[in-house]
Structures are given as C-alpha cells and as structure tokens.
Amino acid sequence: MMGPETHLGFGSPPREKMESLVLSDVASDYRSAMSSSLSAVVDGCDPLLSLPSPLSTSAAASSSSSFVDPPSYADVVFSPLDSQNGAAPDRPSLRRDSSSPRSDRAAASEYAKITVSDPQKEQDAVNSLVPGGGTYVTYLITSRTRAGGAEFRVRRRFRDVVTLADRLAEAYRGYFIQPRPDKNVVESQVMQKHEFVEQRRSAIEKYLWRLSVHPVIGKSEELRAFLQAQGKLPLPTSTDVASRMLDGAVRLPKQLFGEGPAGYVTPQDAVQPAKGGRDLLRIFKELKQSVANDWGVAKPPVVEEDKEFLERKEKMQDLEQQLSMASQQAEVLVKAQQDIGETMGQLGLAFIKLTKFETEEAIYNSQRVRATDAKCLATAAVKASRLYRELNAQTVKHLDTLHEYLGLMLAVQGAFSDRASALLTVQTLMSDLTSLHTRIDKLEAASSKIFGGDRSRMRKVEELKETIRVTEDAKCCALREYERIKENNRSELERLDRERHDDFLSMLKGFVINQAGYAEKIANVWAAVAEETSAYARQ
Amino acid sequence: MISPQRSPPGSSSQSPRSPSAPPFLSVTVTDPVKLGNGVQAYISYRVITKTNLPEYQGPEKIVIRRYSDFVWLHDRLAEKYRGIFIPPLPEKSAVEKFRFSAEFIEMRRQALDIFINRIASHPQLKQSEDLRTFLQEDEETMERARSQETGIFKKKPADLIQIFKDVQSKVSDVVLGKEKPVEESNPEYEKLKHYIFELEDHLAEAQRQAYRLVKRHRELGQSLSDFGKAIKLLGACEGDSLGKVFADLGSKSELLSIKLQKEAHNLLMNFEEPLKDYVRAVQSIKATMVDRANAFRQQCELAETTKLKEINLDKLMLMRSEKAMEAEIEYKELKAESEEATRRFETIVKLMSEEMVRFQEQKTADLGLAFHEFAKGQAKLANEIADAWRSLVPKLDACSPSLCS
Numbered sequence: 001m002m003g004p005e006t007h008l009g010f011g012s013p014p015r016e017k018m019e020s021l022v023l024s025d026v027a028s029d030y031r032s033a034m035s036s037s038l039s040a041v042v043d044g045c046d047p048l049l050s051l052p053s054p055l056s057t058s059a060a061a062s063s064s065s066s067f068v069d070p071p072s073y074a075d076v077v078f079s080p081l082d083s084q085n086g087a088a089p090d091r092p093s094l095r096r097d098s099s100s101p102r103s104d105r106a107a108a109s110e111y112a113k114i115t116v117s118d119p120q121k122e123q124d125a126v127n128s129l130v131p132g133g134g135t136y137v138t139y140l141i142t143s144r145t146r147a148g149g150a151e152f153r154v155r156r157r158f159r160d161v162v163t164l165a166d167r168l169a170e171a172y173r174g175y176f177i178q179p180r181p182d183k184n185v186v187e188s189q190v191m192q193k194h195e196f197v198e199q200r201r202s203a204i205e206k207y208l209w210r211l212s213v214h215p216v217i218g219k220s221e222e223l224r225a226f227l228q229a230q231g232k233l234p235l236p237t238s239t240d241v242a243s244r245m246l247d248g249a250v251r252l253p254k255q256l257f258g259e260g261p262a263g264y265v266t267p268q269d270a271v272q273p274a275k276g277g278r279d280l281l282r283i284f285k286e287l288k289q290s291v292a293n294d295w296g297v298a299k300p301p302v303v304e305e306d307k308e309f310l311e312r313k314e315k316m317q318d319l320e321q322q323l324s325m326a327s328q329q330a331e332v333l334v335k336a337q338q339d340i341g342e343t344m345g346q347l348g349l350a351f352i353k354l355t356k357f358e359t360e361e362a363i364y365n366s367q368r369v370r371a372t373d374a375k376c377l378a379t380a381a382v383k384a385s386r387l388y389r390e391l392n393a394q395t396v397k398h399l400d401t402l403h404e405y406l407g408l409m410l411a412v413q414g415a416f417s418d419r420a421s422a423l424l425t426v427q428t429l430m431s432d433l434t435s436l437h438t439r440i441d442k443l444e445a446a447s448s449k450i451f452g453g454d455r456s457r458m459r460k461v462e463e464l465k466e467t468i469r470v471t472e473d474a475k476c477c478a479l480r481e482y483e484r485i486k487e488n489n490r491s492e493l494e495r496l497d498r499e500r501h502d503d504f505l506s507m508l509k510g511f512v513i514n515q516a517g518y519a520e521k522i523a524n525v526w527a528a529v530a531e532e533t534s535a536y537a538r539q
Numbered sequence: 540m541i542s543p544q545r546s547p548p549g550s551s552s553q554s555p556r557s558p559s560a561p562p563f564l565s566v567t568v569t570d571p572v573k574l575g576n577g578v579q580a581y582i583s584y585r586v587i588t589k590t591n592l593p594e595y596q597g598p599e600k601i602v603i604r605r606y607s608d609f610v611w612l613h614d615r616l617a618e619k620y621r622g623i624f625i626p627p628l629p630e631k632s633a634v635e636k637f638r639f640s641a642e643f644i645e646m647r648r649q650a651l652d653i654f655i656n657r658i659a660s661h662p663q664l665k666q667s668e669d670l671r672t673f674l675q676e677d678e679e680t681m682e683r684a685r686s687q688e689t690g691i692f693k694k695k696p697a698d699l700i701q702i703f704k705d706v707q708s709k710v711s712d713v714v715l716g717k718e719k720p721v722e723e724s725n726p727e728y729e730k731l732k733h734y735i736f737e738l739e740d741h742l743a744e745a746q747r748q749a750y751r752l753v754k755r756h757r758e759l760g761q762s763l764s765d766f767g768k769a770i771k772l773l774g775a776c777e778g779d780s781l782g783k784v785f786a787d788l789g790s791k792s793e794l795l796s797i798k799l800q801k802e803a804h805n806l807l808m809n810f811e812e813p814l815k816d817y818v819r820a821v822q823s824i825k826a827t828m829v830d831r832a833n834a835f836r837q838q839c840e841l842a843e844t845t846k847l848k849e850i851n852l853d854k855l856m857l858m859r860s861e862k863a864m865e866a867e868i869e870y871k872e873l874k875a876e877s878e879e880a881t882r883r884f885e886t887i888v889k890l891m892s893e894e895m896v897r898f899q900e901q902k903t904a905d906l907g908l909a910f911h912e913f914a915k916g917q918a919k920l921a922n923e924i925a926d927a928w929r930s931l932v933p934k935l936d937a938c939s940p941s942l943c944s
Contacts, residue, residue: 504777504785
C-alpha cells in the first residue's frame with residue numbers, strides 16, 4: 001500500500017453518507033465559488049448548493065476518514081457562501097444521484113460493518129514440526145448485518161482466510177473474486193512481529209469488506225459462515241498439493257486398468273477444474289488436450305469463438321499494465337509530496353531557531369526587525385508543511401483506487417482462467433468421446449469378422465457404451481458449466497467496466513479537488529507573507 | 540546594477556539625469572563566455588562600468604574579467620582595508636563537472652555582480668585604486684597585476700582556528716608551542732564574537748534546508764511529469780469521455796511539472812543564494828576579527844617591547860653610557876612603531892563598529908527581500924497549481940457516471 005495513513009476499514013453507513021454528502025457538496029459549492037464562467041454548468045445536484053452549516057459540522061465530524069476533503073477545506077470554500085445563500089440549510093436526506101458510487105454499493109451490501117481487531121497469540125494443541133512453532137495468531141472479527149442489525153463476533157486465524165478464499169474460488173468460478181491477502185511467509189519471519197500482525201490485520205479487514213460488497217459473493221454462504229459461525233470454521237479445509245498428489249497417485253493404477261468407475265470423469269467432477277483435484281489421469285488427459293490444442297493439426301471441436309470476449313481480454317491485459325505503471329507513479333508522487341512537506345517544515349524550524357537567536361542577542365534594531373521577518377516566514381513554512389501533510393494523506397486515499405483495481409486485475413485473470421479450464425474440460429471430454437466411439441467401431445469391426453460374434457469383444461463394447469453414456473452426461477454438465485462461467489465472465493466484465501468508470505471518475509474528481517483546495521490554502525499562507533514583506537520589494 | 544535596497548539606508552538613489560549630476564558609479568557583470576580548451580578552460584565575464592566620477596577614464600568602460608581577477612581585487616582590498624567587512628566572493632567550484640553547468644555559471648555571475656556593486660557603493664572601498672584598476676585596465680595589465688599577487692596576505696587557517704579557540708575555550712594552545720596569546724578583554728566584543736560564530740551555524744542550517752527545498756521542488760516536478768504520462772496511458776485504455784478526462788489530467792500534470800522546475804530555479808537564485816551570501820558575509824566578518832586580533836597582539840607586543848626599551852634607556856642614561864644615544868634612537872623608532880600599531884588597531888575597532896551597523900541593516904534588507912521573493916514565488920506557484928486542477932472540474936462533472944443498476 002501507499003503509505004502509513006491508508007484508509008482503514010469502512011465506517012458505518014451514516015458516516016459514509018455524510019462523507020459522500022460532503023463530497024458532492026464540495027463539488028457543487030466549489031463550482032459556485034469559482035468564476036462566473038463556470039456557473040453556467042447545469043448540475044443535477046443544485047438543491048444541495050445551499051448547505052453551508054450542516055456541512056461544516058459534518059465536515060468537521062468526518063475527520064481523517066473523509067474520503068475527499070480536508071475538514072478545513074470546507075471552511076475555505078463554504079464561508080464566502082454563507083452570505084450568498086441565506087436559505088436555511090436543512091437537508092439531511094441524501095439524493096441518490098449525488099452520492100458516491102462506493103457508498104451506493106456499500107449500501108447494497110448485506111453487511112453494514114466488518115472490523116478485524118484484537119490479535120491474540122494462541123497455542124496449537126498438536127506439536128508442529130517447526131521448532132518453536134505451534135503458536136498462531138487469531139483475530140477477532142466483528143460484523144453486523146444490515147437487515148437485522150445483529151452483531152456477530154468470531155475468532156479466526158489466517159489459515160481460515162485461506163480456506164474461505166479457496167472455497168469461494170471453487171464455488172464461484174467465473175466471478176471476479178477479490179484476491180486474498182498474501183501469505184507473506186518471508187515477511188512474517190523478517191518483519192517485526194507487531195508490525196506484521198498489524199499489516200495482516202488491516203489486509204484481512206479490507207479483504208472481507210471487499211468480498212462483502214460484491215453483489216454475488218457478498219451474499220454467499222461461505223462468507224456468512226466465516227463471519228458468523230462460532231467455533232471452528234465449518235468449511236472443508238484445503239489440503240496441500242503434496243497430499244492431493246499422493247491420493248491421486250494411489251488411484252491412478254485403478255484408473256489406468258479401467259477397473260470400475262474410476263476410469264472416467266463423472267458428471268459431478270466435470271464441473272470442477274481438473275487441477276487441484278486428485279484425479280491424476282484427468283489432469284494428464286487435459287494436459288494432453290491442451291498440447292493438442294496448441295500444436296495439433298485438427299481444430300478442437302469447441303473453441304473460444306466469442307470475439308468480443310477475446311477483445312475484452314486483451315483490453316484487460318492492457319489495462320493491467322497501465323494500472324501497474326500508474327500505481328507506481330502514484331506512489332512516487334506521494335513520496336515527493338511527503339518530502340517537500342517535510343523539508344518545508346525543517347526550513348521553518350531552522351528559521352524559528354534563527355529568530356529566537358537574533359531576538360536574544362539583539363543589539364541593533366535592525367536585528368529585531370529581521371527576527372520578526374524570519375518569524376513570519378517560519379510560521380508560514382510550518383503551516384505550509386502541515387498543509388502538505390494533510391494534502392498527502394488525502395492524495396493517498398484517492399490514488400489508492402489505482403492500487404485497488406490493480407489487485408482486482410488478478411481476480412479478473414482468475415475468472416478468465418476458470419473459463420479456459422472449463423473449456424479445456426469440455427474439449428477433453430469430447431476427445432474422449434471421439435476416441436471411445438473409434439474404439440467401439442474397431443471392436444465391432446473386428447468382432448463381425450468372427451463367426452457368431454466374439455463374446456469377450458462384445459462384452460467390452462457394452463462396457464465402452466456404458467462409459468460413453470456417463471461421459472456424454474459429463475460432457476453435458478461440463479458444457480453447461482462452461483456456458484455458466486462464460487455468462488459470469490460477461491456480467492462481471494460489465495459490472496467491472498461500470499464500477500471502474502464510476503470509481504475512476506470519483507478518484508480523479510477527488511484528487512483534483514483535493515489538490516486545488518490545498519493549493520489554494522497554501523497560496524493564501526504565502527500571499528500573507530508576501531504582503532507583510534512587500535516593503536522590501538524591488539522597485 | 541546597483542540595487543537601491545542594498546546600499547545603507549539614507550543613501551539616495553537619484554536619477555543620473557538630474558542637472559546637478561551627483562556622483563554615481565554603476566557596474567554590471569554580464570555575458571559569461573567559455574574560453575580556452577580542456578583543463579585550462581575558464582569563463583570570462585563582461586564588466587560594464589558607467590560613471591561620472593572624474594577619477595575614471597570616461598562615462599562608460601567595458602572590460603573582460605575572469606573569476607581570478609575578482610579574487611585578486613578581493614585580496615587587495617582585504618589587505619588594504621583592514622577593519623572593513625570585504626564583500627564576499629562566491630566559492631571556487633570543487634567539482635569539475637559542475638563548473639560549466641548553466642546553473643552554476645548563472646549563480647556565479649549573479650554573485651560577482653553583487654560583489655562588485657557592493658564595493659562600488661561602499662563609502663571607503665569605492666575609492667580604492669585597485670577597484671579602478673579592475674574596472675578599467677586592459678586584460679594584459681590585469682594579468683600582470685594578478686601574477687604579482689604573492690598571496691602572503693591571505694588568511695592562514697591557523698589564524699582562524701586560533702580565534703575559534705579563543706571563543707570556544709580558554710585553554711591555551713600547547714600544541715603550537717605558543718603561550719596563550721594576548722586577547723582583548725572587551726566584554727562587548729566578546730559578545731559580538733559569540734554572536735557571529737553562532738549566527739553562522741544558524742544561517743548555514745537555513746541555507747542547507749533552502750537548498751534541499753529546491754531539490755524537493757525538482758523531484759516533485761519530475762514525479763508529476765511521470766505521473767501525468769502514466770495517467771495518459773491509463774486513460775487510453777478507458778473509453779470516450781472518461782479517457783479524455785484522463786488525458787486532460789495527464790496534460791495538466793505535465794504542465795505543472797514545468798512550473799515546478801521554474802519555481803525551483805527561482806528559489807535557488809532568489810532565496811537560497813541570498814542565504815548563502817549571508818553565510819559568506821559572516822565568514823568575511825570572521826576574517827576581519829582575525830585581523831583585529833593580530834593588530835591587537837601586535838600593539839601589545841610593541842607596547843611591551845617599547846616599555847622595556849624605555850627602562851633600558853633610562854638605565855643607560857643614568858650610567859651615562861655611550862650606548863645611550865643609540866638606544867635613544869632605537870627607542871624613538873620603536874615608540875613610533877608602537878604608536879602606529881596602536882593607531883592601526885584603533886582604526887580597525889572604529890571601522891568594525893561602523894561596519895557592524897551597516898552590516899545589520901543591509902542584512903535585514905537583503906533577507907527581507909529574499910523572504911518576499913520566496914513568499915511571492917510560492918504563492919504564485921500554489922495559485923497556478925490550484926488554477927490548473929480547478930480547470931478540470933467542469934470536465935469531470937460533464938463526464939456522466941455510468942447508469943447504475
């Protein structure tokens with residue numbers, strides 16, 4: 001993340017509504033405070049223009065978590081308006097079209113609030129292999145539903161978060177699911193324990209909140225179980241890759257020698273991806289299929305034909321690249337803003353010391369005058385330094401959107417690969433069917449040459465026909481699943497485009513207004529000094 | 540050019556065109572040009588003198604001078620006008636690469652211009668013959684004069700350390716094998732010495748921060764430029780109106796980057812340099828303090844020696860020795876020297892106190908101007924930034940949010 005002052009958690013809805021109220025009103029009031037040429041801009045939020053006082057108070061209330069404005073910026077912009085708009089400001093209701101896109105989405109979520117807090121060290125009952133291990137950290141997760149207002153408190157460890165993420169990935173293929181926080185194995189050893197735990201706590205909180213605002217995932221049973229089920233997390237845990245491989249290896253011989261049902265893919269398996277499962281044979285087959293797809297002569301029976309999708313996929317890749325660059329440069333910008341604020345503060349400090357010194361040692365009147373001038377400058381420099389710091393804290397929050405969407409690109413990739421693997425399953429099953437039919441044909445042909453039929457061969461044909469039947473079912477399921485995922489992709493892409501448009505617009509607006517507001521304040525600080533020292537000006 | 544606020548208060552800046560034509564002397568240092576090749580390359584400056592003083596050859600004179608010529612002038616004045624705070628010179632550049640950068644050359648030119656004008660407006664220094672030589676003689680004469688400079692009058696580091704030690708502690712300098720040197724027991728002067736030394740520290744710190752601030756401006760400018768480019772590229776991924784807004788924002792960011800670089804330069808020339816100049820001025824005062832200490836020591840030593848000679852003379856006269864006559868001559872010579880030394884010392888003391896008043900007043904004016912320029916520059920920059928970002932708001936508003944489900 002971009003800095004120490006990143007936005008932590010999302011407040012309760014009334015606060016969010018206030019924030020968005022302030023945002024839109026800043027925008028509208030700001031505009032009216034600007035030159036007349038801009039007053040021609042027609043704005044659907046006009047009624048909100050006459051709203052100085054509740055805003056000043058709400059602006060003061062929504063302190064550091066205010067998404068857009070510095071509390072004092074409101075003062076700067078609003079006070080000149082007090083005389084203009086005599087109307088009694090009394091509009092607590094929030095108009096839908098003027099609220100921020102984020103708060104709209106948050107308002108639709110099932111959960112009103114999710115907080116992660118109180119990390120505790122706990123001991124593992126079973127001895128672990130790692131020396132000095134066996135301890136882990138649990139976090140208190142408090143959530144409140146929007147509907148009933150009921151509050152839930154559970155204790156979860158990071159492993160539970162991983163489980164949640166894995167189960168969601170399985171159940172919601174094709175959706176853009178927020179990537180979970182990293183395991184950070186190296187950092188957990190290297191960083192200071194306290195810092196690391198805090199970093200993780202914040203990451204988990206953000207993760208859970210973002211899951212909850214997803215229109216589909218937010219309503220999922222998995223998330224509810226995670227947030228509300230007391231005691232142990234009632235979701236099947238993910239076993240590690242090694243164990244799965246071992247299980248698969250055990251079954252493989254049976255699969256190869258075609259004993260019983262273990263030789264083919266069942267319909268219920270067909271809707272799950274091959275990778276991550278225990279069916280090694282299936283993994284091999286799909287791998288072979290993918291190679292055939294890439295290098296083979298014949299086109300596979302079903303291909304990704306959706307041109308629109310392919311275009312969008314490319315666009316997504318492009319977007320990801322640009323987001324990465326922009327996110328990087330945003331970090332550099334934030335650092336530069338921080339530095340200039342710091343140095344301005346140091347400069348102020350140096351002049352304060354000089355002032356003190358000159359005042360103490362003053363013999364001549366010119367020294368006293370100089371000391372006063374220096375003090376004037378020093379005070380301004382310190383003020384400006386504080387303003388830079390505030391500006392930066394807000395900038396971080398705005399530009400965080402870039403970072404957020406960059407993370408989301410990972411989710412997009414995941415959803416696209418769900419689609420690809422579902423398609424591969426279909427293709428593999430179809431290849432299977434083709435080869436099964438071929439085998440049957442061969443057997444029948446060979447059997448017909450023998451007078452009276454070949455009992456063993458015919459038995460084999462019957463078996464194969466049975467296999468074909470199951471495989472046909474599986475193929476149908478896989479095809480259905482593929483179509484389902486395709487639809488998920490499509491609707492999610494639409495949602496992403498829509499939300500991204502709104503969020504980016506909101507980000508740019510916030511960023512620009514923030515910069516302008518603080519620049520104005522800083523200008524005023526220095527203009528006052530220039531005025532006071534104008535006697536020294538060159539003729 | 541002479542800037543009116545740099546001269547002592549009360550001095551009038553009358554138009555040269557007035558019928559009574561009061562005496563004026565105005566100098567400009569301009570047109571830096573690189574001459575020579577390779578290691579021997581150097582910068583030469585055009586020095587233009589405009590005056591109506593009779594001691595000068597004509598109303599206008601242009602000569603070509605280089606940095607070492609200015610150094611020569613400085614050293615000659617330091618040698619001849621002890622007690623006066625000689626205006627400081629900009630430093631020699633240590634780093635080869637930097638020596639010919641446009642910024643460095645401009646900084647040096649400005650500092651040299653200020654230097655020569657301060658001399659030309661100082662009541663005593665402006666009458667110096669060396670100044671006239673500097674402003675009028677052709678380049679060959681100048682070079683000859685420069686090579687004659689033996690440099691024996693330069694301040695030795697030991698002198699500076701000595702006075703430093705005097706201020707810092709009263710422990711005698713056994714390492715040099717000298718006894719604790721004689722020093723003035725003037726409490727007011729002691730206070731002044733403390734003041735000057737501490738002042739230098741404070742100013743140096745302020746100048747350091749000012750320089751750092753210049754750098755920060757440049758860094759912020761660079762980051763805005765890079766950010767602008769990245770935003771533009773990101774906008775290319777978005778469609779229509781939103782993409783356009785991104786492009787506009789990116790352009791504004793790049794525009795502001797340029798403004799920041801400009802302000803960085805302005806800060807450097809009009810805020811950081813004056814602070815540096817102030818530090819140099821304080822160092823010049825320290826040099827004068829060394830002169831004063833030397834003069835005092837000389838005066839004391841001679842007074843001491845003269846006293847001894849007097850006692851010896853009386854003894855000889857009492858004994859009616861033949862050596863008495865010789866001794867008397869020697870005594871009279873020594874006495875004259877001692878009086879001379881005392882006079883020199885007292886001159887320095889008197890000049891110093893006048894100079895201090897002048898210095899304080901000048902520095903208040905200089906610093907006041909620097910502060911004013913600083914504040915003006917910062918205000919202008921901030922306003923430009925505010926205007927630039929504000930201009931985007933109507934475009935952002937015009938961009939309709941997508942239809943929410």
